[in-house]
Amino acid sequence: MGRYVIRRLLQMVPVFIGSTFLIFFMVYALGDPVAAMFGDRAPDPATAAQIRADLYLDQPLWKQYLHYMGQIFQGNFGTAFNGQPVTELMAAAFPVTLRLTLVAILIEMIAGILLGVFSGLRRGRAVDTSVLVFTLVVVSVPTFVSGYVLQFLLGVKWGWVKPAVSIDAPLGELLLPGVVLALVSLAYVTRLTRTSIAENARADYVRTAIAKGLPRHRVITRHLLRNSLIPVVTFIGTDIGALMGGAIVTERIFNIHGVGFQLYQGILRQNSPTVVGFVTILVLVFLFANLIVDLLYAVLDPRIRYA
Amino acid sequence: MTTTPEPKLLDVRDLKVEFRTRDGIAKAVNGVTYQVAAGQTLAVLGESGSGKSVTAQAVMGILDTPPGFVTGGEIFFQGRDLLTLGREERRKVRGAKMAMIFQDALSSLNPVLSVGAQLGEMYQVHRGLSRKAARGKAVELMERVGIPAAAARVGDFPHQFSGGMRQRIMIAMALALEPELIIADEPTTALDVTVQAQVMDLLAQLQREFHMGLILITHDLGVVADVADTIAVMYAGRIVETAPVHQLYRAPAHPYTRGLLDSIPRLDQKGRTLYAIKGLPPNLTAIPPGCPFNPRCPLAQDVCRTDLPPLYEAGPGRASACHFWKETLGGAR
Amino acid sequence: MPDHVPDEAITHGDGGAAALAIGAAESLERTPGTGPGGAPTGRARSLWRDAWHDLRRNPVFVVSALIILFLVVIAIRPQLIADGNPYRADLAKAQAGPEPGHPFGFDTQGRDVYTRVVYGARASITVGVCATAGVALLGSLLGGLAGFFGGWWDTLLSRLADIFFGIPVILGGLVFLSVVTSSTVWPVIGFIVLLGWPQIARIARGAVFTAKQNDYVQAARALGAGNGRMLLRHIAPNAVAPVIVVATIALGTYISLEATLSYLGAGLKPPTVSWGIDISAASTSIRNAPHMLLWPAGALSVTVLAFIMLGDAVRDALDPKLR
Numbered sequence: 001m002g003r004y005v006i007r008r009l010l011q012m013v014p015v016f017i018g019s020t021f022l023i024f025f026m027v028y029a030l031g032d033p034v035a036a037m038f039g040d041r042a043p044d045p046a047t048a049a050q051i052r053a054d055l056y057l058d059q060p061l062w063k064q065y066l067h068y069m070g071q072i073f074q075g076n077f078g079t080a081f082n083g084q085p086v087t088e089l090m091a092a093a094f095p096v097t098l099r100l101t102l103v104a105i106l107i108e109m110i111a112g113i114l115l116g117v118f119s120g121l122r123r124g125r126a127v128d129t130s131v132l133v134f135t136l137v138v139v140s141v142p143t144f145v146s147g148y149v150l151q152f153l154l155g156v157k158w159g160w161v162k163p164a165v166s167i168d169a170p171l172g173e174l175l176l177p178g179v180v181l182a183l184v185s186l187a188y189v190t191r192l193t194r195t196s197i198a199e200n201a202r203a204d205y206v207r208t209a210i211a212k213g214l215p216r217h218r219v220i221t222r223h224l225l226r227n228s229l230i231p232v233v234t235f236i237g238t239d240i241g242a243l244m245g246g247a248i249v250t251e252r253i254f255n256i257h258g259v260g261f262q263l264y265q266g267i268l269r270q271n272s273p274t275v276v277g278f279v280t281i282l283v284l285v286f287l288f289a290n291l292i293v294d295l296l297y298a299v300l301d302p303r304i305r306y307a
Numbered sequence: 308m309t310t311t312p313e314p315k316l317l318d319v320r321d322l323k324v325e326f327r328t329r330d331g332i333a334k335a336v337n338g339v340t341y342q343v344a345a346g347q348t349l350a351v352l353g354e355s356g357s358g359k360s361v362t363a364q365a366v367m368g369i370l371d372t373p374p375g376f377v378t379g380g381e382i383f384f385q386g387r388d389l390l391t392l393g394r395e396e397r398r399k400v401r402g403a404k405m406a407m408i409f410q411d412a413l414s415s416l417n418p419v420l421s422v423g424a425q426l427g428e429m430y431q432v433h434r435g436l437s438r439k440a441a442r443g444k445a446v447e448l449m450e451r452v453g454i455p456a457a458a459a460r461v462g463d464f465p466h467q468f469s470g471g472m473r474q475r476i477m478i479a480m481a482l483a484l485e486p487e488l489i490i491a492d493e494p495t496t497a498l499d500v501t502v503q504a505q506v507m508d509l510l511a512q513l514q515r516e517f518h519m520g521l522i523l524i525t526h527d528l529g530v531v532a533d534v535a536d537t538i539a540v541m542y543a544g545r546i547v548e549t550a551p552v553h554q555l556y557r558a559p560a561h562p563y564t565r566g567l568l569d570s571i572p573r574l575d576q577k578g579r580t581l582y583a584i585k586g587l588p589p590n591l592t593a594i595p596p597g598c599p600f601n602p603r604c605p606l607a608q609d610v611c612r613t614d615l616p617p618l619y620e621a622g623p624g625r626a627s628a629c630h631f632w633k634e635t636l637g638g639a640r
Numbered sequence: 641m642p643d644h645v646p647d648e649a650i651t652h653g654d655g656g657a658a659a660l661a662i663g664a665a666e667s668l669e670r671t672p673g674t675g676p677g678g679a680p681t682g683r684a685r686s687l688w689r690d691a692w693h694d695l696r697r698n699p700v701f702v703v704s705a706l707i708i709l710f711l712v713v714i715a716i717r718p719q720l721i722a723d724g725n726p727y728r729a730d731l732a733k734a735q736a737g738p739e740p741g742h743p744f745g746f747d748t749q750g751r752d753v754y755t756r757v758v759y760g761a762r763a764s765i766t767v768g769v770c771a772t773a774g775v776a777l778l779g780s781l782l783g784g785l786a787g788f789f790g791g792w793w794d795t796l797l798s799r800l801a802d803i804f805f806g807i808p809v810i811l812g813g814l815v816f817l818s819v820v821t822s823s824t825v826w827p828v829i830g831f832i833v834l835l836g837w838p839q840i841a842r843i844a845r846g847a848v849f850t851a852k853q854n855d856y857v858q859a860a861r862a863l864g865a866g867n868g869r870m871l872l873r874h875i876a877p878n879a880v881a882p883v884i885v886v887a888t889i890a891l892g893t894y895i896s897l898e899a900t901l902s903y904l905g906a907g908l909k910p911p912t913v914s915w916g917i918d919i920s921a922a923s924t925s926i927r928n929a930p931h932m933l934l935w936p937a938g939a940l941s942v943t944v945l946a947f948i949m950l951g952d953a954v955r956d957a958l959d960p961k962l963r
Contacts, residue, residue, distance in 0.1 A: 011799075015802040015803050015806055016806070018799070018800070018802075018806075019803050019804075019806035019807050022807060022812075023807065023812070023815060026812075026816050026819070027815055136945060136948060136952070137941075139892075139893075139944075139948055140892065140896075140941050140942075140945035140948055141937075141941045141944075142896045142899055142900055142903075142937075142941070142944070143900065144899075144900055144919065144920075144923075145919060145937040145940065145941065148923050148926055148933060148937075149933075149934075149937070152927070152930065156926075156927060202371070204409060204411060204414040204415040205414065205415055205417040207369055207415070208407075208416065208417070208480075209417070210369045210401070211367055211369050211401055211402065211406070211407045211409075212401065212402040212406075212428065212429060212432070213398050213399060213400070213401035213402030213403055213433060214402075214428065214432055215398065215432070222420075223417050223420075226417075226419055226420070227417070227418070227419055230419075241808075242808065245808025245809075245810065245811050246808065246810055248810055248811065248814070249810065249900060249903070249904070252904070253923075263811060263814070264904070267814050267818050267906075270818075275815060279807075279808070279811060279815075282808055282811070283807070286805075287806060300419070301418070302418070302419055302464045302466075303418055303419075303464070303466050
């Protein structure tokens with residue numbers, strides 16, 4: 001196990017470098033950060049050259065990348081458009097998005113698994129069909145549409161919740177945004193659970209459990225669920241990274257000042273340190289979430305042994 | 308032979324099972340009648356699709372419903388008709404009074420639970436034992452079926468055992484609560500030939516020890532000869548012949564049984580072309596009228612294509628569902 | 641995926657990591673040795689015939705196919721059902737509700753919402769179809785080769801796929817497309833292909849890998865069949881089904897992705913008529929004029945739904961295990 005973890009960590013290095021370099025390349029090579037600094041005014045050529053030299057922008061791209069990464073590992077993520085260090089933005093933004101993601105994961109886990117088990121056990125019946133239709137509709141409506149519609153209905157028209165989230169983003173106000181963020185994943189979790197349950201319900205070992213004279217609830221919880229939830233758990237694990245990166249739309253709709261909001265600002269203002277810095281952290285979160293999922297897999301399924 | 312009619316342990320009467328699928332209704336079991344007494348072994352023989360496993364599943368009460376439905380008949384077990392019992396009463400019979408051994412132990416054991424947990428579960432659920440006490444019982448069971456270092460291996464998972472050891476664990480699980488009846492569905496088919504005999508011996512030995520009734524479902528005539536008392540041959544969801552084991556081998560009373568026996572390779576007939584029953588088993592959604600075996604039968608006459616033969620009594624303790632059982636029996640010499 | 645992880649892990653891991661259309665991947669890949677597996681070419685052919693037989697009688701398939709057919713026709717010739725001009729603005733009618741001849745009302749600039757909704761189909765369908773075609777071609781080519789040849793090529797491809805998976809889709813889109821000034825659909829399509837291919841590549845790799853293990857393929861190899869013949873005659877027919885299913889569902893999600901990017905201001909740009917742009921513009925006025933948002937949003941959702949339903953129906957037809 002220990003050797004496997006080390007091997008996986010080593011394998012993560014090229015992926016980390018590849019992903020961050022790709023983003024770095026897009027941001028630095030395609031845009032012009034210096035021009036962006038000055039907005040519409042054309043900068044004085046000498047000043048521009050000086051800034052380029054200060055920011056290592058006159059070096060070849062790979063050198064810039066190395067320099068940037070070197071700085072990052074010393075904890076220097078550069079300066080945001082408003083002069084604040086990027087690390088300060090991160091300290092403010094990540095807890096908010098983390099909370100939002102947590103709410104979303106909880107919602108998708110509880111609702112998704114319940115719906116999936118419910119419909120998987122009643123395959124082909126009315127309950128199953130309506131759950132399937134629900135998941136199809138949810139997957140089909142893009143987040144920004146469902147977000148606005150729910151915000152309008154629940155927040156504005158019926159006034160059940162506050163339509164926008166305040167700066168410190170308390171958990172209670174994140175409930176509706178959490179639902180919006182979770183919706184699509186929730187549908188996937190439901191369908192995954194349903195398929196998994198329906199497939200395993202026909203497995204030989206479930207038949208054995210019934211033949212042993214176990215009560216129905218024990219057959220379902222101890223034998224059927226235990227096996228069926230393995231792929232679901234791994235999906236939810238990998239989804240953590242995806243949700244944090246995908247929160248950009250939800251955060252924009254509900255005006256939440258989290259990672260997505262800062263990134264969006266960074267992109268709009270072409271502030272490279274903000275964009276690359278935040279994305280680097282997100283990539284790391286994604287990679288570690290995947291590693292944990294793989295390790296979790298071995299715990300859940302004893303047939304898998306990592307050497 | 309004793310004259311007092313011993314009350315049968317299991318008495319299946321005219322059982323009918325059908326599967327309602329999208330492609331139509333498959334009549335898997337069409338009026339099966341058989342009995343098993345305590346301490347006796349009934350071998351049920353037949354090709355796949357003959358209804359031998361489905362009958363057993365109906366007896367156990369583990370039929371997949373839907374699509375499978377019991378549409379007629381009675382299953383008397385220790386004098387009670389199981390089909391009239393409620394779901395909860397039926398469940399209490401399963402595992403405790405009658406148990407089943409499946410063909411493929413690897414897929415029939417839960418891959419993510421230790422064998423100790425799966426064995427102990429029987430005692431926890433049916434006897435209310437604590438988890439710890441149940442684990443102790445599990446170790447005893449494993450020792451009894453001859454698993455070496457049982458105490459050390461009780462926490463292992465099914466995939467960590469060899470095929471033969473896994474099947475022993477299946478047997479242990481079935482024996483856990485010392486049931487009156489065991490149904491073994493092709494218990495040795497998935498095993499290596501050398502292991503087959505060991506597992507079969509273990510099963511037979513334990514059966515004698517506990518004086519259990521045993522239904523042995525198989526398509527392998529070789530397995531049957533040594534352990535069975537009675538044989539029931541099934542075809543297209545019906546019993547076509549029942550007989551004490553040695554009589555059936557000596558002189559079959561049904562052309563299908565005869566075909567099965569003739570298709571066993573024999574050392575004394577080396578060099579001769581092996582006999583094979585021509586044609587395929589019937590489609591269960593469209594069983595031919597008359598005798599279901601008639602399209603494949605070398606003796607078929609017009610009456611076989613129109614009239615379904617009843618089970619004729621063909622001597623003491625034996626019966627045949629063939630219009631020409633006498634001719635078949637006679638031709639065996 | 642690390643190459644030493646057992647097959648089960650790869651199967652489930654793929655399901656988990658496929659960010660866009662995980663629902664499709666969940667059951668298509670068969671672990672070698674457990675599935676019905678050994679389907680020779682003849683059976684692959686009858687698989688398609690059976691599937692078609694099932695599909696024709698499946699109302700989900702018929703309805704979604706009809707919707708898609710309608711959308712494609714509208715995308716090619718919007719004039720068939722909308723004779724107006726999607727750009728003609730009448731500021732006097734700004735945000736006005738429905739009136740005769742204008743069933744969906746007007747937007748903020750006084751343009752007819754109905755005409756714009758009809759014309760918006762073109763961008764969505766073009767992006768969806770072209771991006772899917774690109775992703776499917778590139779993905780199945782790279783993934784198929786990786787699955788067939790294995791070795792260092794497989795390892796390289798897996799790492800490369802990991803790199804692209806590591807980038808959050810919407811973020812990557814924002815960064816990549818924010819520097820593009822072209823108002824055509826091509827940058828969006830290019831971006832989706834760039835980030836979408838690993839998903840199909842994994843499916844294709846798994847399918848080819850499984851097909852390669854089948855006894856009849858081994859037999860063909862033993863009989864001296866060359867690589868090219870093996871791939872084309874024996875392996876490709878079995879690997880195509882899962883790719884088609886995932887690609888169909890992905891098509892829906894790509895349309896959704898394009899709208900999301902356009903909503904964020906990084907996808908399509910005016911003067912292209914796009915549902916995403918119109919929804920974005922309408923979002924600020926949702927209190928006063930919800931019709932401006934609801935009509936394009938409805939059209940977008942129905943389109944995405946139609947493709948996902950189609951993919952679902954095809955999957956059910958091609959995967960007899962799930963019946």
